[in-house]
Amino acid sequence: MNLLVDFGNTRLKWALWDEDRRVMGGVFAHADTSLETALSRNWAALPRAAGILVASVVNAELEQQLAALVEEHFDQQAEFVRSPASALGIRNAYADPARLGVDRFLALAALHAAKPxxxxxxxxxxxxxxxxxxxxxxxxxxxxxxxxxxxxxxxxxxxxxxxxxxxxxxxxxxxxxxxxxxxxxxxxxxxxxxxxxxxxxxxxxxxxxxxxxxxxxxxxxxxxxxxxxxxxxxxxxxxxxxxxxx
CATH class of the missing domain: 3.30.420.40 (ATPase, nucleotide binding domain)
Incomplete structure (x- = not known):
């Protein structure tokens, strides 16, 4: 089971994901509260995950905060996914692939996998x-x-x-x-x-x-x-x- 995190400009959405189904999850507006307080409330009872993957479009400072909190709560490191030139059946149009928001790349991959x-x-x-x-x-x-x-x-x-x-x-x-x-x-x-x-x-x-x-x-x-x-x-x-x- 993996802990998946969609770290957007306004909201953080998370889910425990087992194979192809969402087991549990939550969402909160991180601009309205302390990231540490919100994650402590949301993640206090979560089991250790096989992996923690993050799709982030926020600035480096917020990413570093999240990375530190993940390590503190779970004693493991989060993987911050970046948009590649090609993966999951998607060929990225951007000359500099990482400049395409990873949220856009991953959402396209999910759409394509469901119905090409x-x-x-x-x-x-x-x-x-x-x-x-x-x-x-x-x-x-x-x-x-x-x-x-x-x-x-x-x-x-x-x-x-x-x-x-x-x-x-x-x-x-x-x-x-x-x-x-x-x-x-x-x-x-x-x-x-x-x-x-x-x-x-x-x-x-x-x-x-x-x-x-x-x-x-x-x-x-x-x-x-x-x-x-x-x-x-x-x-x-x-x-x-x-x-x-x-």
Missing amino acids: RAQILISCGTALTLDALTADGGHLGGLIAPSPGLMRQALGRATARVGEASGELVEIADNTVDAAYSGSVLAAVSLIRRFTEYVSARLGQAVAITGDGGGLDECLPLLPDIERGRDLVLRGLALWARRKHK
Whole structure:
């Protein structure tokens, strides 16, 4: 059994993973609490794992904190996975492979392992990322933009009268809250649609679209064709752990 950790910009998600199933897990916003306090509460009763694998997109200081806490709690070292040029059936499009966020690489690997096909992965957390994948595992590249929530946070910080409150999704608003909320959601949806049209035209075929991340929910009413993915980064980490032991 492995302890898998998805260390995102805002949240840390973890799971004990046995072969191809999640045994138990949790999630917390690490910006809102002490990392040591949250992990002590979450991991106090966990058994020693065969391996501890981390997919991290945070800065080096936070990674070092996590590494020290893992060693303190489990008396073993965590493996921080980095995006390779090729692994798990995926060929990385980036000239410098490690520059592709490992969360994106692992999520693509999980998608490809579940169903090899021409497809697009949309992930919406702090950032909105879009990645295209061919049926034989070729990563074509992608785009990165602020998520709708991050757009509204930026507006709240940079303007005097536009806050971060959630509003109602409308095509044209008659108040500031709905205008900011709808503008951010519609901007994200428009980017997703444009990306999908480009990838479909480039491949000469319709492509499947899978979305993951809590920030995606507010876009779903306008994107009925998106399939909902769950725990894709953790599933990719599980594949990575299995690959190591073959």
